Amino acid sequence: MNILHISASPRGRESDSHCLSEHVVGHLHRRRPGARVVQRLLSLHDLPHVDGDYAHALGGGDGAAGGASLARSDVLIAELEAADVLVIGTPMHNLTVPSALKAWLDHVVRVHRTMRLTPQGKVGTLADRPVYVAVSSGGLRTGPRARQPDFLEPYLRAVLPMIGLRDITVFSLEGTALGAQRAEAARVAAREAVDGWFAALPAPAGARVTGALHGE
Template sequence: MSAAIRVLRLISSPRGAESESLRLSHLVLDGLAGQHSLQVQDVDLNDLQHVDRDYAMALASPSDADQAEPGSALQRSAELISQLDEADVLLIATPMHNYTVPSTLKAWVDHIVRIRMTFNGTPQGKVGLLRDCPVYVALASGGLISGEQARQPDFLRPYLQAALATVGLRNMHFFCVEGTARGEQALLEARAMAQSQVAAFFSAE
């Protein structure tokens, strides 16, 4: 077994321990634990403040503020970026809300996609400044978003791929438990399918 790796797990569902995305993220952790010793840092995004006026003004200026005020959105942004930069693996446990990410996860993205800190703007476009690391997304959706029976759009996966690529994170893997709102039997089948998906991925590693 290789040396311990640092896993930053983001928890964005408001359902707490009953969350299907959190349940799925445990399976991902189990898969990782079969290959590495883990140091897991959980961050519950449900209490994360949104960016504010001072944050927006600072990012619109030609240079960053010399020092962020304690408790400010700018300070919280710097802390979240530091957490991400120190992680060897990013694990995101998220539901799909109205076809895309919940506002809790969007708030985190707004904090960490930050010019001059996680990306630079160039004539050729945005260039990420963070070192790439594996990103695993444990996703739960009430409806079906994959396969021939999918009946709703999926903006979550392409959005996260684009947003995280902006800061340099491109090595992304999605695991999904779909149809959680389709009844108990459908939920059990969806859990079993997601478990098989995770097991197959890590057994092939």
């Protein structure tokens, strides 16, 4: 099994969204001990925004070569196609995804490649596979006590199906800016939610689930 782990926080490995998404990857690994993980920390290896040549090529511009962005897009799409599971760790930035994650999406959500335009609308060309998203936010993002609109989760739930990825599970860590105690409680609750979700999954066919969660 191949796991593609995209991590979008500028805080890198220290970040809450990264740690929670690593927790998801850990569960996937226990279910499939031989799984191979490809990790892309978008903040450590800055992913440039798509360039003018790319926009020209996607727009069907005459003789447009696509340049560096198209070549990068080919690599990132190949990585995604090779993955059986996609795990994304992302903070909320100004009500939506951070620009680093948007840059990755602009490379992989590509017309005539991962998505086709049809009279019925945009149709994804990738085979569906599980997508796990670990979202961290300073304030509350969901529920009646949230005091901000959330354009992050609805956006990901709209854009990923556009390329064929519909099987999306979101884990949420909310309130990291609401004081140290609440932040710590939120971290614990988020990890427990992940543990509970995976505990409820049937064991994968033919696999021996290993590991040491909860002192097993």
